[in-house]
Amino acid sequence: MSPIVSIENLSKRYDSGFEALKSVNLAIQEGEILALLGPNGAGKTTLISIICGLVNPSSGSVKVGGFDVVKDFRQARSLIGLVPQEIALEPFQTVYDALRFTRGLFGKRHDAGLLKSILEKLSLWDKKDAKTMELSGGMKRRVLIAKALCHEPRVLFLDEPTAGVDVELRKEMWEVVRQLKEDGVTIILTTHYIDEAEAIADRVGVIRGGELLLVEKKEALMQRMGQRQMRIELMAPLEAVPPALARYNLDYSADDQTLTYSYEANGERTGIASLFADLSAAGIILRDVETRQSSLEDIFVGLVEDKS
Amino acid sequence: MNFQSVKSIYSFEMARFFRTLSQSLISPVLSTSLYFIVFGAAIGSRIEEIDGISYGAFIVPGLIMLSVLTQSISNASFGIYFPKFLGSIYELHTAPVSYLEIVLGYVGAAATKSALIGLVILATAFFFIDFEILHPVAMLAFLALTCVSFSLFGFIIGIWSKNFEQLQMIPLLVITPLVFLGGSFYSISMLPPVWQTITLFNPVVYLISGFRWAFYGASDINIGLSLAMIAVFMVICLGIIWWTFKTGYKIKT
Numbered sequence A: 001m002s003p004i005v006s007i008e009n010l011s012k013r014y015d016s017g018f019e020a021l022k023s024v025n026l027a028i029q030e031g032e033i034l035a036l037l038g039p040n041g042a043g044k045t046t047l048i049s050i051i052c053g054l055v056n057p058s059s060g061s062v063k064v065g066g067f068d069v070v071k072d073f074r075q076a077r078s079l080i081g082l083v084p085q086e087i088a089l090e091p092f093q094t095v096y097d098a099l100r101f102t103r104g105l106f107g108k109r110h111d112a113g114l115l116k117s118i119l120e121k122l123s124l125w126d127k128k129d130a131k132t133m134e135l136s137g138g139m140k141r142r143v144l145i146a147k148a149l150c151h152e153p154r155v156l157f158l159d160e161p162t163a164g165v166d167v168e169l170r171k172e173m174w175e176v177v178r179q180l181k182e183d184g185v186t187i188i189l190t191t192h193y194i195d196e197a198e199a200i201a202d203r204v205g206v207i208r209g210g211e212l213l214l215v216e217k218k219e220a221l222m223q224r225m226g227q228r229q230m231r232i233e234l235m236a237p238l239e240a241v242p243p244a245l246a247r248y249n250l251d252y253s254a255d256d257q258t259l260t261y262s263y264e265a266n267g268e269r270t271g272i273a274s275l276f277a278d279l280s281a282a283g284i285i286l287r288d289v290e291t292r293q294s295s296l297e298d299i300f301v302g303l304v305e306d307k308s
Numbered sequence B: 001m002n003f004q005s006v007k008s009i010y011s012f013e014m015a016r017f018f019r020t021l022s023q024s025l026i027s028p029v030l031s032t033s034l035y036f037i038v039f040g041a042a043i044g045s046r047i048e049e050i051d052g053i054s055y056g057a058f059i060v061p062g063l064i065m066l067s068v069l070t071q072s073i074s075n076a077s078f079g080i081y082f083p084k085f086l087g088s089i090y091e092l093h094t095a096p097v098s099y100l101e102i103v104l105g106y107v108g109a110a111a112t113k114s115a116l117i118g119l120v121i122l123a124t125a126f127f128f129i130d131f132e133i134l135h136p137v138a139m140l141a142f143l144a145l146t147c148v149s150f151s152l153f154g155f156i157i158g159i160w161s162k163n164f165e166q167l168q169m170i171p172l173l174v175i176t177p178l179v180f181l182g183g184s185f186y187s188i189s190m191l192p193p194v195w196q197t198i199t200l201f202n203p204v205v206y207l208i209s210g211f212r213w214a215f216y217g218a219s220d221i222n223i224g225l226s227l228a229m230i231a232v233f234m235v236i237c238l239g240i241i242w243w244t245f246k247t248g249y250k251i252k253t
Helices: A044-051 A074-080 A095-104 A112-121 A135-151 A167-182 A193-200 A218-225 A243-248 A272-280 A297-305 B003-019 B020-048 B054-088 B088-093 B099-128 B136-160 B162-178 B194-199 B204-216 B223-247
Strands: A005-014 A019-028 A035-039 A059-064 A080-083 A157-159 A186-191 A202-208 A211-217 A227-234 A251-252 A258-264 A286-293
Touching: A005 A044, A005 A227, A019 A044, A019 A211, A035 A044, A035 A112, A044 A059, A044 A080, A044 A186, A059 A074, A059 A211, A074 A080, A080 A135, A080 B088, A095 A112, A095 A135, A095 B088, A095 B223, A112 A186, A135 A157, A135 A167, A135 A193, A135 B020, A167 A193, A186 A193, A186 A202, A186 B003, A202 A251, A211 A286, A218 B136, A258 A272, A272 B003, A286 B136, B003 B099, B020 B054, B020 B099, B020 B194, B054 B136, B054 B162, B136 B162, B136 B223, B162 B204, B204 B223
Parallel strands: A035 A186, A035 A202, A080 A157, A157 A186
Antiparallel strands: A005 A019, A005 A059, A202 A211, A227 A258, A227 A286, A251 A258
16 A cells, blocks of 8 residues: 655755754554654654645655645645644634634635534534634644634644643643544644654654654564563562572662562563572562563653664 | 635735725825825915926825835735734645735735725815825826735735834835825925936836826826826836745745
8 A cells, every 4th residue: 555645865954054853754554543752842743844845855856645835735635634733813703713714714615514523523613603713722732622623624633732831731632633533534733742652653753853763563663672670679689689580680779679570572582481480599588570572761861862 | 726725815905995994094184184284285375386387286196106106015014914914824835825816815915905995085175175186097007006016015015014113114214205295295396406306216206297287288297107106116016026935935844
């Protein structure tokens, strides 16, 4: 299947000389949720802005649905919806008028049924006659999503959808994104929250300093880079880790009487069974054991360190 | 050409006009009515006729032009500046619309608004002053041309402005003096010869003179020259807009 968005050797150098993107290559498949993860200033917004037509590329090309975003901008843009990072709405306009305007702007005839279904899906139907300035922050964001959807795009870009919103609203956004995916919309979102990418993305692209460090399936990324850690809480404090246990590279913390063992989650042998046998042979009595999957955050930190 | 998009921008802009009807219509009508009362009815009776036209009637075309010019510029500049200020301009960039369609929508709406205001002021003038319109068709054509060309000019100001101050600056510092010194209230022939020559560099002179010709058949400047000057002004504005969009100047990085 040919990708819905294909980016080739895309570079952007701003007039100030700042190189926001350095020869980025990326193929996005239809129907997936791709998270572009990176710190602030990594080039995430520039990448999205070029695809959506807000910024001109310096070199390279972007095709959406097979259409070049510069040469065939009409065809390409009618496939794209963008939810910007900042809330930007005409304050005196009603929610419904805002949607009507956007749909018309994209050259589509008014479709009352469609607008109703979009507004209902985003729990905005009862607010359709409210002026946008009367809405709460969460509702305004949903209006932006509704606007981006009302010309029936096949690809939806969400630029930092949950930047600066509270926990509850964040969960709500994630739910909206999952629902959209079920409806068959391809979603590309940028985020600097690792747990966000971890929670909703199918694939994660890590971007930093204008370079796309890697793009992988979230699980593969977790598996490849992921380590598990086991915390073993002891009944009695240890003077030192017995030499018989040296090969496990255990970390001992005297403060909370715990041993920490790190192992490859998907390794052939985790060494857990022999560790327990050796622990009991050394006469160490356990109080509790817990294991933890390393988060995307750990992976990300590892990646960035690898590169530098 | 994507007419649906043009229509969408146009009706969106017109909706703003009707939403703020009191502001959009009442204030220009009120201020012009005051001019009519003071200069037309009160002082006008003590001023002798110009070119055989009573002073009150003489200033009608100039006053309409004063409103139409300032309204065209402020409507068009605000129309495009406000989404820039709000950030909602991202929609224009991401929509499958060409620059031509954006200009048609915004400038078309701004020109329509100012033409409406001009016609309402004209209607108001009939309440205060006796006058006839000699060439009604030419009058409407002149009005339309002026609305369009100055809405184009306003559009440029809106795109180039970085803040509200700059948005106000040109209408205030440039247009108002040009209109007052452009023969709204007097005939160019009343000026000393040196000033008559200087005045010819003021583009508004041609507009007002042509417009007055449509009303009364008398003008300071040949009607053909007036039309040519408006055409030149319009072409210059179109050229600047074309260049602005082509290079992305102040619009895109």
